[in-house]
Amino acid sequence: MSGSVSPLAPKTFAEMPALRGVRMATAAAGIKYKNRTDVLMMLFDRPASVAGVFTRSKCPSAPVDHCRQNLPGGIARAVVVNSGNANAFTGKKGREATRLTAEAAAKAVGCSEAEVFLASTGVIGEPLDATKFAGVLDKLAASATQDFWFEAAKAIMTTDTYPKVATRSAEIGGVKVAINGIAKGAGMIAPDMATMLSFVVTDADIAPAALQALLQAGVEPTFNSVTVDSDTSTSDTLMLFATGAAAGDGQAKVEDAADPRLDGFRAALDDLLRDLALQVVRDGEGARKMVEVTVEGAENDAAAKRIALSIANSPLVKTAVAGEDANWGRVVMAVGKSGEMAERDRLAIWFGDIRVAVEGERDPAYSEAAATAVMQGETIPIRVDIGLGSGRATVYTCDLTKEYVEINGDYRS
């Protein structure tokens, strides 16, 4: 809506290689606007293993319900993603729309509806006219190509100011495998525009249960540790597919996530998820600075994460960052309101390498000028030592600017 690319955008984009076993195509189906690319189809040449994690919202969208229902089958042949309409809070009509879309995709691909996964982003509460997909999906299935990752990432953008892509490689039992991923999202949510969606595909041969375990472990320190505005979409979707094409190179199928042959793959996957998650937060609506909040010395890791999120979601901390103000009093406030165990007289706080508070007081050696210099950077590291235990967590957020208010205060359009 602002028309300009986030100042935190990557300087260069990853070269996205083709990935064996998956093809993609996009189309303009006129879901909300004419002549705007609004449908992405992803096709797997052979049945792929599938894993997914979804919004914790108690009011999930119809496509999220659909995916959750199909996930236990463990097999994917097609994914259909649309923008322009979230198909959320659309009641029976919404369920009917997902059924029709899955049916059309299954027919186009020649698979079962249980092997079709769906995601939608856009306005909430408007019925989605699934008949618009009807002719489109056949054509997409016929025209899909392997070398299409960057286009696919662009196709799912909404208020994103840049496409989000990442690629990694690893070895499983001596066989090289690749992982490609795309993501979209610019607020953690703005239901009419900025749901978080991400699709990751590997050519490794990994069984669905192992894939699900890898994804669930990988999402915690990555996508579940970024926050733009503390709001949670009805539609957040992160899916991981394994085409198994590397079996052709002799990679033996891995059935168990704890299998040591997955060590390198796990590291590469986690790194890719972190890369995509940070790209999302760096495109946070109105963001000018990225904030990295690390909490150490908490009672346990979960407590550390809750304290870190309390800091990262505090409007007063986020506006202070926007104002380049090393306002550590607001960090104390956010620790205090988290509800977690903290002892004022043991707290220490750093901005970058500058310790501003220690043992419940301002650090006598602290130089305001040095702290301000940290705040003038593009990435602001805030570190808090609670001094009670060994719990540790890092979360990522962005500053809260007038542009955020402007973007989200505009009338739905």
Next chain:
Amino acid sequence: MSGSVSPLAPKTFAEMPALRGVRMATAAAGIKYKNRTDVLMMLFDRPASVAGVFTRSKCPSAPVDHCRQNLPGGIARAVVVNSGNANAFTGKKGREATRLTAEAAAKAVGCSEAEVFLASTGVIGEPLDATKFAGVLDKLAASATQDFWFEAAKAIMTTDTYPKVATRSAEIGGVKVAINGIAKGAGMIAPDMATMLSFVVTDADIAPAALQALLQAGVEPTFNSVTVDSDTSTSDTLMLFATGAAAGDGQAKVEDAADPRLDGFRAALDDLLRDLALQVVRDGEGARKMVEVTVEGAENDAAAKRIALSIANSPLVKTAVAGEDANWGRVVMAVGKSGEMAERDRLAIWFGDIRVAVEGERDPAYSEAAATAVMQGETIPIRVDIGLGSGRATVYTCDLTKEYVEINGDYRS
């Protein structure tokens, strides 16, 4: 900081009558700035019953610690409030400052330090030089007058754009009693400026335990149901004093909060607390509109309140209100993220009297123009029926505007 009075300010202020048994005075002690009124002293002619509720922060200020320590004594003779310095996160120096201040006040009044209550608002983490109170408190004790409520309310303002006063009367056993209150606060917190403080005094004769029970019950639907920015001060303080002067008119002392003679008093107190709490939210930093969020049909009252707070604290709901956008999709989102039981297909949502969503879908009869007309008002009622039980709660907030970001993004000064 913006210099202009909130558009939601009251059109007229209550005429504040003198209240028997309490006197007040203010001074400029130069705590942070020269020639700025920064100390309020409140004196009770005879020992008053005292009740208090304080911030839930795990990192409370030194004055909050001091008050909590003295509260079990149940008796107050003096209150000293300063602005310019919160005496929070000041370690041993902070405790020493409260000790010195209480000592000076006790000497000036001729009472025990255990009968002195303190509150501070201002910057966090700066040592408070208590010697600045030294000569001042003697003079204040000597010059305090009864007819000083409006001046007292002005003296404790920080980023407030108007003083907050309220008065009520009631009868206890046929004897007329009065209740006067003042408050300050403009963000739920901005540690360097806008802590919430409120002091309420009655001339009724009520025992400390009964007073505490009345206050704790009264604060829940009032001060604990308003939120500006979801942030919680290290210093929030609400105290209620009973001078007992009405005993001179024959009011028999009430020992038990459940005593039916307190029914009228309780209603008047609750009404006064609600009045003051709404004045605080209507002076929310950058506020242009007040939002009244009512949740009905939740599993229970506590669940209703958590859902209502999830809506009231959502940056996306608050920016939509600022933009006069009847964006009920964001209300659905906020219900969904609250974590409380909700069933999408039973939800109904109203803006004012306009039902915009029902049974998990947009209300087919809903007129966007009518909903927009509601959003253009000064007070925006949002009502959600969860459709599951009989839990009910109302919370109050304001919109999130660029001015909020501006006020809080400015450098500490």
